[in-house]
Amino acid sequence: xxxxxxxxxxxxxxxxxxxxxxxxxxxxxxxxxxxxxxxxxxxxxxxxxxxxxxxxxxxxxxxxxxxxxxxxxxxxxxxxxxxxxxxxxxxxxxxxxxxxx
Numbered sequence: 001x002x003x004x005x006x007x008x009x010x011x012x013x014x015x016x017x018x019x020x021x022x023x024x025x026x027x028x029x030x031x032x033x034x035x036x037x038x039x040x041x042x043x044x045x046x047x048x049x050x051x052x053x054x055x056x057x058x059x060x061x062x063x064x065x066x067x068x069x070x071x072x073x074x075x076x077x078x079x080x081x082x083x084x085x086x087x088x089x090x091x092x093x094x095x096x097x098x099x100x101x
Contacts, residue, residue, distance in 0.1 A: 003067065003095070006053035010046075017045045070095035 021038060030038070054067045062068070074091030081087070 003053065010049045010053065013049055014046055017041060066095060066098045069098055 021041065025038075050071075054071045055061055055063075057065060070091045073094045074087050077090045078084075078087040
C-alpha cells in the first residue's frame with residue numbers, strides 16, 4: 001500500500017475511535033477517573049496506527065526513509081510549537097519535498 005492509503009485509513013480509524021466513544025457512550029454515568037482515562041484512548045490508538053506505516057517497509061523494520069525523515073521533522077515541530085495544523089503541514093511539505101526533489 002502507498003502512503004496515501006495509509007493516511008486515509010489512519011484518518012478514518014482515528015475519527016471512528018473518537019466518534020464512537022462520544023456518540024454512543026452514556027458519559028453521565030462515568031466517574032471522573034473513567035472519563036479521564038477514556039480521553040487518552042485516541043492518543044494511544046493513533047501511534048499504534050502510525051508506527052507500521054512509518055517504520056515498516058516490505059515487512060522489514062527500516063531506520064531511514066523518506067517517511068521517517070518527515071515523521072521526525074513533524075515530531076520536532078509538534079513538540080516545539082504544539083500546533084496540530086503546523087505539524088501536519090510540516091510533515092506533508094517535508095515528505096513532498098523529499099520525494100519530488
